[in-house]
Amino acid sequence: MRVLLHTGKGGVGKTTLALATALGAARHGHRVCVLSTDPAHSLGDALGERVGPNPKRIADGVYAREIRAQVELDRAWQSIQNWLRELLREEADELVAEELLAFPGIEELVALRAVHEVEETGDFDVCVVDCAPTGSTMRMLRFPDALRIFMQHFFAIERKGARLLRPLVRGFEAGRLIPREDFFDAFERLYLEIEDVRQVLLDGERTTARLVVNPTKVIVDETRRSFAYLSLYGIATDSVLVNRVMPESVGGGYFSRWLELEREALDVIVESFPVPIRRVSLRPREVIGTEALEELALELFGDLDPATRFESSRPIRIRREAGRTRLEIDLPGITKEEIDVVAKGADLHLRVRDARRMISLPESVVGRPIERVRLRPPVLEIIFGE
Amino acid sequence: MRLLLYTGKGGVGKTTTAAATGMLAARRGRRVLVISADAAHSLGDVLCERLSGEPRRLAPGFDALEVDARQVVESHWGRVRAYLVDLLRYQGIDEVIAEELALLPGAEELATLVCVEEWACSGDYDLIIVDCAPTGSTLRLVTLPEVAHGSLRWLLRLQRAAAYVIEPIARGLVGAPIPTGEVFAEADRLFYGTLHRLRARLLSKETSIRIVVTPESMAIDEARRSLTDLCLFQLASDAVIINRMLPAEACREVFFQEWGRMQVERKREVEETFAPLRCLVAPLAEDEILGVEALAEHGEILFGELDPSSCLSESPRLRFERDKAGARVRLPLPGLDRETLDVTRVEDELIIGVAGRRRKIALPAGFSKLDIETVVCRGEELIVSFGARGVDGSTGASQ
Numbered sequence: 001m002r003v004l005l006h007t008g009k010g011g012v013g014k015t016t017l018a019l020a021t022a023l024g025a026a027r028h029g030h031r032v033c034v035l036s037t038d039p040a041h042s043l044g045d046a047l048g049e050r051v052g053p054n055p056k057r058i059a060d061g062v063y064a065r066e067i068r069a070q071v072e073l074d075r076a077w078q079s080i081q082n083w084l085r086e087l088l089r090e091e092a093d094e095l096v097a098e099e100l101l102a103f104p105g106i107e108e109l110v111a112l113r114a115v116h117e118v119e120e121t122g123d124f125d126v127c128v129v130d131c132a133p134t135g136s137t138m139r140m141l142r143f144p145d146a147l148r149i150f151m152q153h154f155f156a157i158e159r160k161g162a163r164l165l166r167p168l169v170r171g172f173e174a175g176r177l178i179p180r181e182d183f184f185d186a187f188e189r190l191y192l193e194i195e196d197v198r199q200v201l202l203d204g205e206r207t208t209a210r211l212v213v214n215p216t217k218v219i220v221d222e223t224r225r226s227f228a229y230l231s232l233y234g235i236a237t238d239s240v241l242v243n244r245v246m247p248e249s250v251g252g253g254y255f256s257r258w259l260e261l262e263r264e265a266l267d268v269i270v271e272s273f274p275v276p277i278r279r280v281s282l283r284p285r286e287v288i289g290t291e292a293l294e295e296l297a298l299e300l301f302g303d304l305d306p307a308t309r310f311e312s313s314r315p316i317r318i319r320r321e322a323g324r325t326r327l328e329i330d331l332p333g334i335t336k337e338e339i340d341v342v343a344k345g346a347d348l349h350l351r352v353r354d355a356r357r358m359i360s361l362p363e364s365v366v367g368r369p370i371e372r373v374r375l376r377p378p379v380l381e382i383i384f385g386e
Numbered sequence: 387m388r389l390l391l392y393t394g395k396g397g398v399g400k401t402t403t404a405a406a407t408g409m410l411a412a413r414r415g416r417r418v419l420v421i422s423a424d425a426a427h428s429l430g431d432v433l434c435e436r437l438s439g440e441p442r443r444l445a446p447g448f449d450a451l452e453v454d455a456r457q458v459v460e461s462h463w464g465r466v467r468a469y470l471v472d473l474l475r476y477q478g479i480d481e482v483i484a485e486e487l488a489l490l491p492g493a494e495e496l497a498t499l500v501c502v503e504e505w506a507c508s509g510d511y512d513l514i515i516v517d518c519a520p521t522g523s524t525l526r527l528v529t530l531p532e533v534a535h536g537s538l539r540w541l542l543r544l545q546r547a548a549a550y551v552i553e554p555i556a557r558g559l560v561g562a563p564i565p566t567g568e569v570f571a572e573a574d575r576l577f578y579g580t581l582h583r584l585r586a587r588l589l590s591k592e593t594s595i596r597i598v599v600t601p602e603s604m605a606i607d608e609a610r611r612s613l614t615d616l617c618l619f620q621l622a623s624d625a626v627i628i629n630r631m632l633p634a635e636a637c638r639e640v641f642f643q644e645w646g647r648m649q650v651e652r653k654r655e656v657e658e659t660f661a662p663l664r665c666l667v668a669p670l671a672e673d674e675i676l677g678v679e680a681l682a683e684h685g686e687i688l689f690g691e692l693d694p695s696s697c698l699s700e701s702p703r704l705r706f707e708r709d710k711a712g713a714r715v716r717l718p719l720p721g722l723d724r725e726t727l728d729v730t731r732v733e734d735e736l737i738i739g740v741a742g743r744r745r746k747i748a749l750p751a752g753f754s755k756l757d758i759e760t761v762v763c764r765g766e767e768l769i770v771s772f773g774a775r776g777v778d779g780s781t782g783a784s785q
Contacts, residue, residue: 009426010396010520015604040395040520045607050733068751133396133520134426214397218431247641254636257673284644286603354456 001119002030002126002307003200005235007226008212009219010133013243015042016287016296017212017280018130019064023290024297024306026061030125033118034064037111037140038132041066048289059290063124065114072110108140109147112197113190119200126307134226138355141233144198145357147191204236204314211273212241215265224272224333225353227378231315231330232352234359238311241300242269242279272332274378275311318362325365325384332378341373341382348382387506387592388513388695394598395608396520399629401428402675402684403598403668404517405450407694409678410685412448416512416695419505420450423498424519427452434677441505445678449511451501458497503584513695594624594697597660601628601652610659614704614748622701626660627688628653630670664699666692706750713756713772715747719763729761729770736770 006018015036022034033055036043043064044051053071055063118127131137201207209230213223223240230237246255246262269277280300287296297306317328331339331352340351346366347358371385392404401422408420419441422429429452430437435444439454498516506514587593595616599605609626616623631653637646657665668688675684685694692698705716715736728739734754736747759773 011398011605012396040608040612042395042604042608045604052733218428221431222426222428250639250641253639254633254672255639261674284641285648288603 001124001200001206003115003129003207004126004307005129005131005137005201005207005209006212007131007134007137007209009222009226012212012214012219014038014133014212015046015130016293017210017241017243017300018128019043019046019290020293020297020300021210021306022062022064022126022128023059023294024301025126025128026059027294027297028305028307030061030305030307031123032062032126032128033124034058034062034128034130035111035114035118036064036066036130037107037114038130038136039069039107040132043130046288046293059294067111067114069107069110072113108136108143109190109194111140112143112194115200116193116197119196134222134229138226138229138233141201141230141235142355144194144201145233147194148198202234204312205309208236208238208309208311210239210241211237212243213269214244215242215262215269217261217265217268220265220268220272221333224378227273228331228334228352229355232350232355232357234316234357236311236313236315237273237275238309239276239278240269240273242266242277244282245279247281272378274313274330274332278310316359323386324371325362325368327359327361327365327382327384329380329382330378331375331380334375334378334380336375339373339375339380341370343368343370343384387509387511389502389506389516389587389593390513390695391516391518391593391595392598393518393595393612394520395605398598398600398605399668400598401432401517402681403596403627403629403688404515405429405432406675406681406685406688407596408450408513408515408685409445409448409682410689411513411694412445413682413685414693415447417447417510418449418513418515419511420448420515420517421498421502421505422450422452422517423502424517425455426519429517432676432681439501445682448678453498453501455497458500499584500580503580503587506587507583588621591622591697593622594701595621596625596627597623597663598627598629599656600630601649601656603652606652606656606659609656611748613660615750623663624701625664625666625698626656628656628665628667631667633669636670662699663701666698704747706753708752712759713753715749715753715768715770715772717747717768717770719768724763727761727763727768729758729768731758738768 004018004021006014006021008014015038018034022032026032034043036051041051043066047058047064049058050056051058051064051066053066053068055065058064115127115129118124131140211223211227211230213219227237227240245266246259250259252259278300280296283292283296285292287293300306315330319326319328327348329350334352338353340349342349343361346361348361350357350359365384368384368386370382372381372383374381374383390404390407392400392407394400401424405420408418412418420429422437427437429450433444433450435442435450437450437452439451439457441449441451443449502514502516505511597609597613599609613623631649632642632646634646637643653665653667666688668684671684675681688694704718707714707716717738719738719740726740728737730737730739731749734749734751736749738747753772756772758770760769760771762769762771
């Protein structure tokens, strides 16, 4: 299954282009599922019809679903929920337990799990994800890494601890705090599902991100950083979609200054992103409903299948040249001062602005010193010595 | 002290509007602080200045800052964080990664709240304006004190009790570090103290929320839902700002004629939907609005004679109630003709029809499984009562 993540700054048209992509892909014969993982859903608003937490058919071969943490939790995570309810039993009524479950972090988890679910059904060839604005999406993409570390280092201990403690504290107030075995089982299942999603997201042949922008300086600047973060987390971006380009018929007049700014922004877009750029012009009216969205898809992709991988190069690449090994990573819009690189054991610790990641090094360079770090925008090159 | 929160869908111009409001108020003699709460900060871009986690003076009476979650977490959550880092390192996790992980989910929202409360208490300002992240996060932000107040407080108490009982046993068995009383004391201060105070502040008359929209249906749809959500948490909104209306001059451009016509319709829709909230209109400018001077000018256009820091209108007192007796929606409907009233629920929306005009109200999550039991009018208030869990589907009732 192909996964297409749509992200970008708020209000640029992520939902609209995600839906256009889905409808376009269906025209090429794919069975498509559109998932909205933004808690402020707008699939329904863009379609002009209601979309809910259950898959809804919106066109031939296209289903849409807005993920609601509450519903998903009710559906799938009974034992974890029961434990929390039990824990809160005396003072909290049901509503409060529900509120707690809507706590930050849960949403990311639920969103990732939904992608897994679409894959599991086997009913779809393409999963188009309409993500939340950039910041939350990055949190979502970072989540599997964090969970993996937690599970590897803690889970066994927690579980062992719980087993040992349970008989000792039976009957005490504190005894309620120690979850039962089925809680751990549920948690482990959940982890394995998220781990599956992680594999899917990091596989550039299956998953690519599409960054949606408008031709405005502030938006382009932020999107360049998003591209860099996606690279850092190992997610391949295969195109940048420029939405709301002024049509050529707009001659100036009141908009002359805006046209000038737009031209500058478009130049920056072409220069900064090392992937194909696709454009679509501002429409003469609001784009609402499948018909208008299909029309948009046609301008955006022409005869191309929107599910195609438009760029095959990976965000992090290992190259060998004249006996030297070089690690390359695409980081547009990032200056050298914002990057920190250290090799530690089998990992490379890379910091880009306020984001950090450990990248596993290929065996051939483990233990070798970093000879040089060079930024040739948008590519960061890390060259290892002999 | 007055606290204003600007919210709305991404890209509608929250930051520009918030900064313009602040600059105008400062120009009219108030001491103003504008706080950017969106992790993807753009306040600095709009003001054309580099901002940090500390207030920076940009014009007489006008300060601005961008919340630095790391810094706030460090100073208010240091012990809890240090404990988490300890625990992670004990597990053999590298310190750098441990620090990353110890930035708990929700840390950003928490940091913003702490920062707002700190400056609100400082006495340095007459007006604090918060430029919120797009809708989803704003709601998370404003409801966090509520959620924390309700359940975390109980959880923390239990955890503490448990730690005292379990600690001596657990240390021997598991070997992992156990949180000390100090760790809990800090969590207490944050949740009982700071967040509790801020919750009171958000619910008081000194706080208003302003919803920014563009005259486009997707932005309006989202704003309508967020108004319902804000009501659910009894947060008062005092105005809707319709941003980027195409001025007559812009509509002379052939391509934009249809946009112009549609915007007029959308504006009317906003005025009807959000009444009795005051609607302010800002035209699309001919150029980007950057820098303090341009922002102050923009503020003049938006507010005219109005005082930007005053309470611009009383919030509609739509209320959701849920207690042991059941769940109710209360909506003030002055001058209601009962004969023409029609109330239905379609999935998670309550549709209230009055004399052929319909108003859709998004029901909060807890109501979605309930059926309408009774619809009564008491005085000028409509009360829709919901009964026990029913089967799915729509249920109608009218009286």
